[in-house]
Amino acid sequence: xxxxxxxxxxxxxxLGLHILPEHQHLFYALFxxxxxxxxxxxxxxxxxxxLDSHLHTPMYLFLSNLSFSDLCFSSVTMPKMxxxxxxxxxxxxxxxxxAQTYFFMVFGDMESFLLTAMAYDRYVAICFPLHxxxxxxxxxxxxxxxxxxxxxxxxAMMQTLLAARLFFCENNVILNFFCDIFALLKLACSDTYIxxxxxxxxxxxxxxxxxxxxxxxxxxxxxxxxKVPSTQGxxxxxxxxxxxxxxxxxxxxxxxxLYLCPSANNSTVKETVxxxxxxxxxxxxxxxxxxxxxxxxxxxxxxxxxxxxxxLQ
Numbered sequence: 001x002x003x004x005x006x007x008x009x010x011x012x013x014x015l016g017l018h019i020l021p022e023h024q025h026l027f028y029a030l031f032x033x034x035x036x037x038x039x040x041x042x043x044x045x046x047x048x049x050x051l052d053s054h055l056h057t058p059m060y061l062f063l064s065n066l067s068f069s070d071l072c073f074s075s076v077t078m079p080k081m082x083x084x085x086x087x088x089x090x091x092x093x094x095x096x097x098x099a100q101t102y103f104f105m106v107f108g109d110m111e112s113f114l115l116t117a118m119a120y121d122r123y124v125a126i127c128f129p130l131h132x133x134x135x136x137x138x139x140x141x142x143x144x145x146x147x148x149x150x151x152x153x154x155x156a157m158m159q160t161l162l163a164a165r166l167f168f169c170e171n172n173v174i175l176n177f178f179c180d181i182f183a184l185l186k187l188a189c190s191d192t193y194i195x196x197x198x199x200x201x202x203x204x205x206x207x208x209x210x211x212x213x214x215x216x217x218x219x220x221x222x223x224x225x226x227k228v229p230s231t232q233g234x235x236x237x238x239x240x241x242x243x244x245x246x247x248x249x250x251x252x253x254x255x256x257x258l259y260l261c262p263s264a265n266n267s268t269v270k271e272t273v274x275x276x277x278x279x280x281x282x283x284x285x286x287x288x289x290x291x292x293x294x295x296x297x298x299x300x301x302x303x304x305x306x307x308x309x310x311x312l313q
Contacts, residue, residue: 009168012097012187014090016176016272017081028085034284035078041287042067045297052300058136059121063290065145066114066247070283073107076100077178077279084177097179098160104180104279105156109206113148115248116210117141119217122241127224155202162198166190175268176275211252218245243290250285254278 019027049055049064080100084090092100124135159181166188174183181199185192221241254277291297 009094009172011091011093012172012174012179014081014084014092014174014177014179016174016178016268016275017085018269019085024085024088028082031078031085031280032082034280035074035082038074038078038280038284038287039071041284041291042071044301045287045290046071048297048300048304051304054303055296055300056138058138058141059118059125060296061138061141061145062114062118062121066111066118067287069107069110069114070286072103073111074280074283076103076107081177092179097174097184098164100179101163101181101184102156102160104178105159106152109152109155110148111251112207112210113152115244115251116213117144117148118244119214119248122244123217123221126221126241152206155206159195159198159202162195166192166195176272178275178279180275207255214248214252243294246289247282247286250282251278254282 017027045067046064049060077100080092080096084092121136125132128135163181163184166184167190168184168187169189171187174187176183181195185195185199188195218241254274291301
């Protein structure tokens with residue numbers, strides 16, 4: 001049955017950022033610098049992996065895809081937020097909101113899958129070093145990446161099409177700085193049972209199961225090291241897994257804090273801050289985490305710079 005206050009929604013208002021007018025330019029400059037840092041940092045990793053043959057390994061193939069996913073993940077939300085801050089117009093068209101929801105899910109799901117694939121790669125490298133090249137062949141990794149991209153795009157399309165069938169009330173205010181599926185469901189007037197059910201089912205497949213697989217991988221890694229305790233073995237684990245664990249903690253820590261540990265007080269402020277963490281801060285920090293803690297990346301950067309100098313002479 002169609003409700004009386006139901007209307008044709010042509011746009012939504014993104015009112016998640018509560019910034020005083022006198023601080024508007026300061027925060028605009030801050031977010032612009034953060035976004036540019038994210039783009040340049042992740043592009044640097046992608047270029048290094050492509051140019052340096054020493055990095056043509058499964059781990060860095062996954063890392064370059066993670067950097068691409070981070071770059072796109074941040075680009076889904078940040079340019080629109082910066083535009084709204086500059087124009088003082090928080091509106092986003094209905095079609096633009098659905099498109100933002102789609103790409104947000106694509107790259108968010110892909111990040112979860114890539115972190116899982118990287119954890120499995122570290123598990124095989126440490127627990128089965130003699131069989132690593134046969135298990136983690138480049139052909140297998142390429143096929144795995146193709147499968148993951150197909151899964152994420154299909155899932156995002158399904159959720160977006162389910163959201164497109166909903167009717168919305170006169171209230172078109174989204175208390176966040178971007179459109180996501182949860183915000184749309186809160187504003188819907190029509191029945192969202194199917195949407196909620198699919199989010200519950202697919203959320204388990206795309207978020208919870210990958211997280212559990214990561215935990216299992218590192219449990220096996222720690223167990224393998226403890227069987228032959230040595231300072232060199234422990235150092236190897238921290239040197240090869242430290243960067244990945246840091247990224248996993250940032251990504252899943254904010255998601256768990258946002259969706260699995262809700263709070264009644266200041267929920268809007270908390271949701272905005274936590275969403276800012278995993279959509280803006282985490283993609284920006286990932287290149288620094290991998291670059292600062294990874295000797296291979298540092299050496300690759302030096303080799304590329306030196307080769308460019310030689311070619312210019």
